[in-house]
Amino acid sequence: MFALDVITHSPTQTYQLGQQLGTMIREGDLICLCGELGAGKTTFASGIGSGWGAREIVNSPTFVFVNEYSDSRGRRLYHIDAYRLRDAADSQSIALDDLLDDPHGAVMIEWAERVQEVLPNEYLQIDLVAIDDQTRQVKLEARGERYRQLLETIVIHDA
Ligand code: ADP
Ligand code: MG
Helix, strand or coil: CCEEEEEEEEEHHHHHHHHHHHHHCCCCCEEEEEECCCCCHHHHHHHHHHCCCCCCCCCCCCCCCCCECCCCCCEEEEEEEECCCCCCCHHHHCCHHHHCCCCCCCEEECCCHHHHHHCCCCEEEEEEEECCCEEEEEEEEEEHHHHHHHHCCCCCCCC
16 A cells, blocks of 8 residues: 655645645546545645646535536546435435546545445545644545556655
């Protein structure tokens, strides 16, 4: 298993880490974000969207299941917030397989632990933990070879 453990000291640092990852995201990639309310999942996801090249700002989609962003080349980035999903039957309603089958799409999921049953074997697992008011632990863990390669390109800048 390949993992990176990063401490961020501001929302901006978390956003920038997401941005760096976002530049590397390809079609078929799945990014799973876990952590309590306020841990920084949406901040990180917004950074991913920015680095990926989303033409619109990626807002928290807490009140819809799937938001879709596109870039100037017609690629798509799906942003799922699984907060309101309660069981496996609900999980089916997000049609994760269909989203992952989109040859021009990538997917990121907040509260991914709530849809564990429908996740494929391989994805990038990101766990965010609030250490204090401004400090977050961001653990990035590769589940599969593709994600190990992806993590190897990440450069951690000291604060
Ligand atoms: P989540 O989606 O996990 O509920 P959000 O990204 O919406 O979390 O909110 C994170 C909150 O924590 C924001 O209010 C942000 O300003 C604050 N925050 C403080 N320090 C950090 C940090 N280092 N990284 C990310 N967010 C931080
Ligand atoms: Mg959120």
